[in-house]
Amino acid sequence: MAVRVCCRGNRVALHMLSRSLSHSSVSVETLSELDSHTHTPFSRSAIGTFFQERPLLTNPFTQDALLRAYLQRHLAERGVQEELERFGERVVCEVEALGRRCELEPPVLQRYDPWGRRRDRILTCDAWAHLRRISAHEGLVAAAYERTYGDWSRVYQMSKMYLFAPSAGLYTCPLAMTDGAAKVIETLGMPARKAFERLTTRDDKRFWTSGQWMTERRGGSDVSSGTETVAKRQQDGWFKLYGFKWFTSATDADMTLTLARVTDENGRTTPGSRGLSLFLAEVWDSDGSSNGIEVQRLKDKLGTRQVPTAELLLDGMNARLLSEEGRGVASIANMLTITRIYNTVCAVAAMRRIVHLSREYACKRSVFGKLLKDHALHVQTLSRMEVETRAAFLLTMEVCRLLGREENRSASERETLLLRLMTPVAKLYTAKQAVSVVSEGLESFGGQGYIEDTGLPSILRDAQVLSIWEGTTNVLSLDVLRSIAKSSGLVLQAFCSDVQERLLPAESSPALRPALTSLRAALAALMRFCEAAAARPAGAMELSARDLAYSLARVYMGALLLDHASWEHATHTDVYTALRWCDQDLCPVVSRDAAGCFDSQTTAMDSALVYDGLKL
CATH class of the missing domain: 1.20.140.10 (Butyryl-CoA Dehydrogenase, subunit A, domain 3)
Structure with a gap:
C-alpha cells in the first residue's frame, strides 16, 4: 500500500496514520522508531549538506588596484595610502554593519509627543547617529576645508568618501548637502561664520548637517519658475518663510539652505530667477521644537530608504538672508x-x-x-x-x-x-x-x-x-x-x-x-x-x-x-x-x-x- 505522508514528528499525526497503515507491513511502533532518527521524512525534510558561501567584503582600499596606483602616482609622499588603508578597515569592521541597520530600520515620523502636542520629529535609528559621529571624527567634510593636501585636498577627501559611500547607508546624502552649504557660505564671504564652523568641524558634539530645500510642487530642476515660497521681512532684519517644499532629503538636518521670493510692502514678488534669494535657517528652535515647520509626510521611495525625505510646510520659519536679494540662483x-x-x-x-x-x-x-x-x-x-x-x-x-x-x-x-x-x-x-x-x-x-x-x-x-x-x-x-x-x-x-x-x-x-x-x-x-x-x-x-x-x-x-x-x-x-x-x-x-x-x-x-x- 502506497501512502504519501507529510508529517513533522507529531505524535497525534502518527496515531491518525495508524489506521491507514493497519493493513500494511509498517507498524506504528516502527514509525515511532523511525521518527527518532533525524534523516527520515517523518521528522524533517532533508536539506542536504551544501550551503553556498557568501561573498566577503574585505578592506576596499587594499582591494582597489586603480585607487592605490592613482594615489601612488599623485600623492605618494603624503602618507595618504596608510590613512586610507586604516579607514578602509574601519569601513569593513564598523561602517558596513551600521549602514545595513539604516536600511533595515528606516526613519519614521512622530507627529505628536505623548501629551498630544504637535512635534513633527523624524526619528532615525541609532546607527544613523553613529554614522554622523564617524563622519565628523573622520573629517569627511572637514578635510576639504582644512586643505592639508593643498591642490589635492579634494582628491583625498573624495577618495575617503569613495571608500565610505557603499557601506554608509546613504549618509553621504546629508554630507553632500553639508559640504555644499559650507561651500556656498565660504564663496559668499562667510556671512554665517558660526554655521560654517559647525558644518566643517571634526567635533561630533558641535558638528551640523545641512539640508537643501529647493524643490517645490511646480519645480524639480526648474527652480526659477517653480519656487512659490515667499519671505516676509521682519523688523529685526530676519525673515519669515511661507511655502511648501515638495521634496527635501535628510530632513533631520540641523540647518538648511532654501530659496524664496522676498515680498515688497504690498506683498508682491518678482517673478523668475531675478526674484529668488537664498536663505539660511536652523531647523530646530532652542527648545527642540521645529522652527515653523510642519512635516506633511515622509516619502515612500524605491530606494534610499535610509534617508529621511519629506514634504514640508513652512509656516513662518525664521530665516536669515544669505545672498544678495535676487541672487539666490547664482549663489547656489x-x-x-x-x-x-x-x-x-x-x-x-x-x-x-x-x-x-x-x-x-x-x-x-x-x-x-x-x-x-x-x-x-x-x-x-x-x-x-x-x-x-x-x-x-x-x-x-x-x-x-x-x-x-x-x-x-x-x-x-x-x-x-x-x-x-x-x-x-x-x-x-x-x-x-x-x-x-x-x-x-x-x-x-x-x-x-x-x-x-x-x-x-x-x-x-x-x-x-x-x-x-x-x-x-x-x-x-x-x-x-x-x-x-x-x-x-x-x-x-x-x-x-x-x-x-x-x-x-x-x-x-x-x-x-x-x-x-x-x-x-x-x-x-x-x-x-x-x-x-x-x-x-x-x-x-x-x-x-x-x-x-x-x-x-x-x-x-x-x-x-x-x-x-x-x-x-x-x-x-x-x-x-x-x-x-x-x-x-x-x-x-x-x-x-x-x-x-x-x-x-x-x-x-x-x-x-x-x-x-x-x-x-
Whole structure:
C-alpha cells in the first residue's frame, strides 16, 4: 500500500496514520522508531549538506588596484595610502554593519509627543547617529576645508568618501548637502561664520548637517519658475518663510539652505530667477521644537530608504538672508557643483563595490563543474564591468582634482573651464554607468542577487536615484549646452587642448596605438560636429544634447585611461583597459547625426512614434 505522508514528528499525526497503515507491513511502533532518527521524512525534510558561501567584503582600499596606483602616482609622499588603508578597515569592521541597520530600520515620523502636542520629529535609528559621529571624527567634510593636501585636498577627501559611500547607508546624502552649504557660505564671504564652523568641524558634539530645500510642487530642476515660497521681512532684519517644499532629503538636518521670493510692502514678488534669494535657517528652535515647520509626510521611495525625505510646510520659519536679494540662483551654483561631484563619487563607489563582491563570489561559486572564475564568458562580463568602473573612477578623480585646484586658487583658466564643462558631464554619465554595472553585477549572483536579505538589491535601488538627484540626464545635457554657449565655445577649446595633451605620452607606446588612433579620430569628429552645429537651429542642438554629453564623457575617459596607461609604473591591465574602452563608439553624437537623428523632421517623427495609438 502506497501512502504519501507529510508529517513533522507529531505524535497525534502518527496515531491518525495508524489506521491507514493497519493493513500494511509498517507498524506504528516502527514509525515511532523511525521518527527518532533525524534523516527520515517523518521528522524533517532533508536539506542536504551544501550551503553556498557568501561573498566577503574585505578592506576596499587594499582591494582597489586603480585607487592605490592613482594615489601612488599623485600623492605618494603624503602618507595618504596608510590613512586610507586604516579607514578602509574601519569601513569593513564598523561602517558596513551600521549602514545595513539604516536600511533595515528606516526613519519614521512622530507627529505628536505623548501629551498630544504637535512635534513633527523624524526619528532615525541609532546607527544613523553613529554614522554622523564617524563622519565628523573622520573629517569627511572637514578635510576639504582644512586643505592639508593643498591642490589635492579634494582628491583625498573624495577618495575617503569613495571608500565610505557603499557601506554608509546613504549618509553621504546629508554630507553632500553639508559640504555644499559650507561651500556656498565660504564663496559668499562667510556671512554665517558660526554655521560654517559647525558644518566643517571634526567635533561630533558641535558638528551640523545641512539640508537643501529647493524643490517645490511646480519645480524639480526648474527652480526659477517653480519656487512659490515667499519671505516676509521682519523688523529685526530676519525673515519669515511661507511655502511648501515638495521634496527635501535628510530632513533631520540641523540647518538648511532654501530659496524664496522676498515680498515688497504690498506683498508682491518678482517673478523668475531675478526674484529668488537664498536663505539660511536652523531647523530646530532652542527648545527642540521645529522652527515653523510642519512635516506633511515622509516619502515612500524605491530606494534610499535610509534617508529621511519629506514634504514640508513652512509656516513662518525664521530665516536669515544669505545672498544678495535676487541672487539666490547664482549663489547656489557652487552648491550644485559639490552635490553633483558627490553624486559622481557615489556612482563610481557603487560600481566598485558590486565588482568587488562579484569577483569575490566568482572564486567561490561552482557551476557546471568549475568555479565561475574559470568560465571565460563570466570573466569577460566582469572585465567589461571593470573597464566601465575604471574609466568612471579616473573621470571622477579628475573632476575632484580640478575642484581642489580651483578652491586653492591655483587653477588655470583652462582648468576652470574644464571644471564647468565636466562636472555635469561626469555626473550624468557615471549615473547611467552605475545603474548598468550594478544591474549586471546582481545578475552575476544569479537568484541570490534578487534576494533582499543578501543586501544586494538595495545597491541597485539606491543607484537608480543617481540619474535623478541633482538634475536628470536631460537637464544636465542642456546644462552642458549652456556652458558651451555662455563661454562662447571656450569650454570646448579647453576640452580639446586638454585631451590632445593627454594623448601625447601614448605616442611612444606601440601597444596603445590602436586606442590612440581611435581617440584622435573621435576627437576630430566631435570638434567638426560642434563647429558645424553652431550654424544649426537651436532645436537641432537640443536634440543632440544627450549624445553630445555622452561623447564628451567617452572621449575624455579614453584620454584619462591612455594618460594613466602611459605612466612609467603602469601595468599591462592599465594598457588593456584603455584598449577595451576605445573599442566602442566613442562619439555617438556623430554616428547618430549621420543617421539623421537630429534632422528637422525628427521631432515630429519622434512624437508620432511615442504617441502612436494615444488619443490626444
